[in-house]
Amino acid sequence: MLAKRFLMLALTLLAGGCLSVTPGGLMEASRFDPLTSDPAGLGAGVAVPQTIRLSDGDVAIVMSYTVEPESRPRISEKFALDVADAGALPDAPQAQSGERVYVASLSQADAGRMRETQARILALKAAGVDGIGAFSISVGGGCTVSPPVETMPVRTFIRTRQNGPFVQLTARRDLLRVLPVDQREALREGIRQCEDAPAGD
Numbered sequence: 001m002l003a004k005r006f007l008m009l010a011l012t013l014l015a016g017g018c019l020s021v022t023p024g025g026l027m028e029a030s031r032f033d034p035l036t037s038d039p040a041g042l043g044a045g046v047a048v049p050q051t052i053r054l055s056d057g058d059v060a061i062v063m064s065y066t067v068e069p070e071s072r073p074r075i076s077e078k079f080a081l082d083v084a085d086a087g088a089l090p091d092a093p094q095a096q097s098g099e100r101v102y103v104a105s106l107s108q109a110d111a112g113r114m115r116e117t118q119a120r121i122l123a124l125k126a127a128g129v130d131g132i133g134a135f136s137i138s139v140g141g142g143c144t145v146s147p148p149v150e151t152m153p154v155r156t157f158i159r160t161r162q163n164g165p166f167v168q169l170t171a172r173r174d175l176l177r178v179l180p181v182d183q184r185e186a187l188r189e190g191i192r193q194c195e196d197a198p199a200g201d
Contacts, residue, residue, distance in 0.1 A: 025158065025169035032160045034063065034135040035122055039106050039114040044137045045086065045157030045166050047099045051146040053194050054083050058141035059104040063114065065121045067131040074124065074131065077117045079110045081137075093157045093166045103157075103166070104137075143194035152176045152187065 021029075044059060059081040064073040081104035086092030095101045106114060121133060137158075152175040157166040176184055 020171045020173060022168050022171055024167050025156075028158055028160060028167040029169065032158075034133065035118050037160060038162060039111040039118075040108075041160065041162035041164065042106060043159035043166065044081065044104045045093045045101060045159070046104075046139055047093065047095060047101045047155040047157075047172070048142070049151070049153060050098055050100045051144050052100065052142055052149075052152075052191070053145065054102045054104075054139065054142045056080070056082050059083055059102075059137065059139050061106070061114070062134070062136050062138070063117050063121075065124065065131050065133045067124075067129055073134075074129075075117065075120055077113070079106055079114055081105060081110075082107055091166070093155075093168070096155075096172075099155075141190055141192075143192045145194045147193050149188055149191050150176070 042061070046054070046059070048054070057080045061079045061081065062076070063079075064076040066073040083102050083104045086095070086101035086103045089103060092103050093101050124131065153172050154170075154175060155168060155172045156170045158169045159166045175187060179187065
């Protein structure tokens with residue numbers, strides 16, 4: 001199976017990999033094949049505190065393929081995602097108390113570019129160039145209407161096919177408690193103060 005040489009799908013905030021994967025999320029991720037799935041059907045969701053705002057480009061997919069013993073991936077592509085507030089979308093994950101949920105997806109142009117990346121990796125594999133692939137969805141930006149950020153509880157979701165459901169991938173965890181110190185500080189620094197939203201919005 002082509003996906004066996006790909007690392008487990010990771011939906012993370014910045015570099016944080018300290019989230020508890022739900023049983024349903026683990027099953028959904030295990031069925032996901034990054035090389036053959038239609039990029040147009042991919043979707044991510046993240047539940048953050050109500051004081052956090054996300055916008056286009058704050059969420060991204062990175063797909064890479066590393067051939068040993070090369071020090072850098074032979075192929076590495078980053079795709080910025082379009083972000084929407086899930087409150088206006090009927091099939092999006094539902095927010096719990098104190099949360100705001102965002103969903104993210106590829107633009108039509110980036111979906112096409114991901115298909116090209118999939119084809120390039122498949123061509124390498126067909127030619128016998130064995131390697132290890134990685135596929136991740138991460139949130140690397142955002143802003144807050146209520147600085148400073150003292151806690152960052154998050155839940156994450158994944159959709160792997162067109163019109164499919166959003167499955168909760170990770171349980172709620174406070175990243176500012178579970179991340180290593182350097183990643184915790186990077187997270188705080190990556191969240192700017194919102195310029196156009198009043199405090200307490």
